[in-house]
Amino acid sequence: MKTFYGLIFIIIICLLTACEHKELCFVHAHTAELQVIFDWKYAPEAHPASMRLYLFPETGKEPPIYEFGNRTGGKITVPAGRYRALCMNNDTEFIIIRNTDHYESIEAYLADGVFPRPVPRAGSTGGQQVKSTPDMLWSDHIEEVEVVASAEGQTLTLYPKAIVRHYTVEIRNVENLKYLTEGELFGSLTDMSDGFMLGTNQPAEELATLPFDMTSDGKSTVNADFYTFGYPATSTNTQYLTVYAILNDGKKYSFTYDVTEKIHNAPDPANVHILLDGLPLPKPIDNGGGFNPDVDEWSTVEISISM
Template structure:
């Protein structure tokens, strides 16, 4: 399954072999530790690299090690007791981190979509403006794949020989697919894609606590038409919905029209999003959509966001 997301380069890790990054220690006060990443809980995962944070029980900045593979390697670790947190290293192509100094508070998030290249045909600022008329939510870039694993209370001392630490990463991101079936007048799209947003989704993920953040944002998506089947299909990644409160998830479709206006179609998909059998693989189905004959399929006109029409479509339960 192919997932579309926008790559936003925040930093580039220089990875050197299966060893730690350039940390300078007196080897007489360190242990030689083998690090194993066990992928039993995510057998299909294939990250290009891994990052390991070691949080000392004495506090302070965590020690950070990088590996240029998904299996692990060897590190030198100063004597002490640590909580270990592992993430796939390729997240830094699309993600940022905050609250780095505590394993349970380390938060992975993506930047705002506004100001970055977006899905055709509508620019991010128009999606955000239109969405904001109802919800006031930010639109953020969708995440890439995120895997996290944690092992607490790992100790090394002068009396130890070589030791091994095992971490079992699991997937944190959620795969969302949306299918709109029985679409009328699908030929009006002329092969163009259709923009959408899914609201009340989690802004971030707490990598060491294994849960999504509580702040609401909207995730952009776009739909590809299958004219033969009269369907629209979208698939993307999210951090899931916010965990503690059941908020309404609204799917909004944006259709730029030739009269320089935008028509918005709203669907309440809360039950499908929250009651999915597998919260990491959510499939939303919408039956029925009639497209207008006056869709602008890419003539270079930027719609007037002050001229818009919202159509609320109930979904039969």
């Protein structure tokens, strides 16, 4: 009997030891701590409220996503492996991030936009989707990142830079600006990309029309300032800039310029300045009736510009 109980005791000890060994193996999972650093040397003026990081495994599996409530980064725990890394600010209002399963497909996509009122569309762009102009977006990506299990002191540094293009419009020698109805001056730009492929760093191929606000100095100049994702490199479409204005007699006017060459030949594609000369707003006919809210027809004018 003593021998029998001794064998039982030995078996129990062996089982407990085996269980403990498996648990220790589970605790030492194949992960590592990674210090993520967002270095803003290419955009020192940027102060986004939050950042997002995607790590795309080379195995093609769905990427883990990490959120940072600051612009500087922080420590994360990552499964060991090889990745492609991609980051962007996560505080945009008019940009949607979609197709996030793969590095090649992840896209910053523009939210739907609207004109302030129904308007005539330039050229043959009546069926083109209307999108909001993007707010500021910074991004960076790295093709090869290796995370080693249990290794200490591992860091990942990314250098976000502006993805959006800054467009400005200046129209000089504008006539009769003093007759504009307050708040009734806006514009649109056709055949612009409706998104940006973050992994390949290229504007999306789908085209959209972008409405934007315009301002005047009340004398002779009209301006606009907005962001875009640029236009597809393969695009051969004409890009029209249209100015919409309503005068204080209720008359509505749209003026369309072909600005394709001005955009495509801009010295800096990231900072495009569209300078135009002349916007022939007519002087209202004073018939003693004041503002007429029942005037609904738009008078459209195509303006030729010298290059």
